Amino acid sequence: MSKPNPAPPVVDHVSDATLRGFVGYHMKRAFNVVQADLANTLKPFDLRMITYSALVLIVDNPGLRQSQLADAMDIERPNLVVIIDELERRELILREKVPTDRRAYALVPTLAGRQLCARAIEAVTSHEARLLQGVGMTEYAQVLDVLRRIEAKGTKE
Amino acid sequence: MSKPNPAPPVVDHVSDATLRGFVGYHMKRAFNVVQADLANTLKPFDLRMITYSALVLIVDNPGLRQSQLADAMDIERPNLVVIIDELERRELILREKVPTDRRAYALVPTLAGRQLCARAIEAVTSHEARLLQGVGMTEYAQVLDVLRRIEAKGTKE
């Protein structure tokens, strides 16, 4: 007769071969690295990934409304409030009243905001260059293309 | 004299051109789509991304310890406890005592666990195929290669 409770074998090395069959798994692992690295890069500026994105978008699109920014960042309006609060408290941006619509605020960067943004962008740029060292231009372009195509699959239908 | 408070221009379309200059931005956006799609795919099985990963790893590596699994999943041991609790409660896996080390548990899948896992893997596979339709094999291989190289940058140093 067979043993009722055969002892499971001792696992010396954990295999993730099955998960490696999925792009999503690779994307998550690679993105975790990028995210951790980005957090370190932004730490000297006292910015998080999310506040950095918001600041860049406000600098690039001065005068946009909070709802427009929330749309662009793909988050809900309530979650943007604290982010804007923080950027405003640090005087990197301003909430300006819109004369034609008294419900809305136009978000504009201050000089300090634009300057911090420029320095942060520079740091992030050299940071990404380090993560991508050894990746050729054509290779890079192809990866961006595939990522964009995957992204597009989400918005349609 | 210049106006003290020039009205900010009305923004009709929000540009994310600067952020598009970063791979991390593309990765986040694409991964969000994959994640949302994956969540939908796993919903019929009552699995989340994290419980799915854990189940697959246990099926592929029967007998592994919780600490090994936490290592493989890149999370801390405390966070794994509730995940294992859930899988055990649903009788998809078992915590078996390790005779040689009474501190440790060997995680083994049940028959039901292996069956659910197989069905979930199938669903996720066809799901990823849909997200990747139109992406050529060589292109796909190149993307995986770049993602792996980025991932490797995190573990070193």
Place this chain on the structure above:
DNA sequence: GCATATCGTTATGTGACATAACTATTATGA
């Protein structure tokens, strides 16, 4: 045999999200 490390666990905190519901304001349509 004693200090130290390891395994799983509990308690707790945080950050990035979501939903519901509110106020103030603007737009709509009968």
Place this chain on the structure above:
DNA sequence: TCATAATAGTTATGTCACATAACGATATGC
């Protein structure tokens, strides 16, 4: 025109995926 609906920002609250600290039980190294 005036009631109703929609929109902008906000508050309160919940969830999920993480993290750290600390603990009991056990194992290991000198």
